[in-house]
Amino acid sequence: MIRIRGLSKRYGDFDALQGIDLDVAPGEFLVVLGPSGAGKSTLLRCINRLCEPSQGEIHIDGRRVSSDAGSLRSVRRQVAMIFQHYNVVPRLSVRKNVLTGRLGTMPSLLSWLQIFPRKDVDIAQECLRRVELAEKAELRTDTLSGGQKQRVGIARALAQQPKIILADEPVASLDPKTSRTVLRYLKQASQELGITVICNLHQIDYAREFGERIVGVSGGRIVFEGGPQGLTDEVLHRIYPGLDEGHRGQVLPPCGPESAPGVNGLMLEEAA
């Protein structure tokens, strides 16, 4: 379904990604694990073309992704994104936030007027039910906890009815219990709906627990590819050079700015 060959991304004279080759199967839940600055976000952003690769090719379902308008439209429709800081619009209701996942399928006048057809409202409600937030649909989103906001982020991604979800450190801002709950909702939706998920994580424990397959990235290169049982000490040292015993399996704090501004590149605060 996703085929990546020779993908490189250069920022100025810095190589953020260097010759990535990767295949992701339909319905797979793939975890990308790696330290801060390894290139995980850049990889996801090249897949949905929020970021233009310097070299290499990406194919989704056999179609090459490019920056021409038709390809971009198709990618933005098929690929949803979940962000570390949720990217919900605080003053909108939970339901309206989820409905923004439907904007790409609606006539622009209706979306501009924020008039949502019944069918879309029903889809949004079903997505909220999946993350067990149906009863909060009418609440303002800023009244929710961080974990609930991220579940809104998942529901919004599902409302897009995507083939692929790219989740960029979706639990980096959450405590361990909430993180597991959020990852469970995401994995369950992937399994039940057959959605391919690529999920960037910092946490080795969660990668082991939720990843069907794990790709370890370090210094812009893939240094490991395999099942959770393959994450041996030697492999972890390859992914996290200098990682000591005491840190193994613990949460590695993220750093760096949140780089993705909104859904499908929209600035939601401005769109609201």
Ligand SMILES: Nc1ncnc2c1ncn2[C@@H]1O[C@H](COP(=O)(O)OP(=O)(O)OP(=O)(O)O)[C@@H](O)[C@H]1O
């Ligand atoms: N727009 C940009 N301009 C210049 N350098 C960038 C840009 N975006 C990312 N980089 C650099 O590319 C490298 C990879 O960044 P990326 O955000 O992909 O890493 P990451 O593994 O997702 O890190 P983190 O886990 O901290 O989010 C970093 O060194 C980062 O500083």
